[in-house]
Amino acid sequence: MTTTTEYDTLVEQTGTIVERSPGSSRLRVRAATPEDAPAMCTILEGDQVLDGTLRIPHTTEASTTESLRQHANQQVLVAVDGDEVVGMLVLVTHLEAPRFHHVAHIDLVATHEDHRHRGVASLLIRSVIDMAEQWMAIERLELIVFAGNEGAIRLYRRLGFEHEGTMRSYAFARGRYTDAHIMARLTSTNRPSTTS
Numbered sequence: 001m002t003t004t005t006e007y008d009t010l011v012e013q014t015g016t017i018v019e020r021s022p023g024s025s026r027l028r029v030r031a032a033t034p035e036d037a038p039a040m041c042t043i044l045e046g047d048q049v050l051d052g053t054l055r056i057p058h059t060t061e062a063s064t065t066e067s068l069r070q071h072a073n074q075q076v077l078v079a080v081d082g083d084e085v086v087g088m089l090v091l092v093t094h095l096e097a098p099r100f101h102h103v104a105h106i107d108l109v110a111t112h113e114d115h116r117h118r119g120v121a122s123l124l125i126r127s128v129i130d131m132a133e134q135w136m137a138i139e140r141l142e143l144i145v146f147a148g149n150e151g152a153i154r155l156y157r158r159l160g161f162e163h164e165g166t167m168r169s170y171a172f173a174r175g176r177y178t179d180a181h182i183m184a185r186l187t188s189t190n191r192p193s194t195t196s
């Protein structure tokens with residue numbers, strides 16, 4: 001069993017995601033399909049998802065499914081462990097906007113409540129960083145995270161996202177307004193330096 005500190009060191013040294021328990025099944029990321037909708041709705045009903053996102057309680061499965069549809073400017077990825085969908089990520093792009101098509105927004109990341117702390121979200125975000133930076137010519141990958149969501153903020157920082165500012169009273173949650181941080185990762189800043 002790898003401890004969290006050992007895990008972070010391994011990720012830093014190798015740049016790869018490692019399984020917590022050697023021999024456990026491997027996680028992988030793929031595009032979501034319409035058949036994944038019920039599993040994604042289950043993830044979004046999970047613990048802490050309301051607190052970490054802009055979802056509304058008692059959202060119908062039909063409207064959630066509609067919001068998760070793949071289209072030209074929305075890529076939905078899932079992390080699967082064997083056949084089970086254990087995490088999801090929504091990336092929003094602006095591909096037809098002449099002066100803005102280099103910007104993409106991570107709109108939602110969530111891991112099934114039974115599969116947290118084993119690298120599911122890290123794997124999804126690394127996959128989307130690779131897709132955006134290496135294949136879609138995205139220069140700026142951005143996201144918004146609520147000020148109290150410390151676990152998510154740590155995760156984003158570890159993956160190269162920097163805090164750019166705090167938006168006061170950005171959203172309403174548990175009866176009060178809450179601040180949110182804007183964080184971004186710039187491809188040019190994170191490009192590995194080449195030695196000549």
Ligand SMILES: CC(C)(COP(=O)(O)OP(=O)(O)OC[C@H]1O[C@@H](n2cnc3c(N)ncnc32)[C@H](O)[C@@H]1OP(=O)(O)O)[C@@H](O)C(=O)NCCC(=O)NCCS
Pocket residue numbers: 002003004007008018019020021047048049051052053087108109110111112115116117118119120121122123144145146149151152154155
């Ligand atoms: C935030 C969220 C997506 C994180 O998902 P996750 O899959 O648990 O994330 P990871 O497993 O990649 O990383 C979480 C922690 O587990 C640790 N970890 C990951 N893999 C590990 C492993 N194999 N062994 C030991 N520790 C591991 C990470 O280092 C990290 O530690 P930290 O909290 O001390 O920084 C999840 O908690 C969630 O769905 N929350 C509700 C929705 C939400 O708030 N989304 C974010 C909106 S901005």
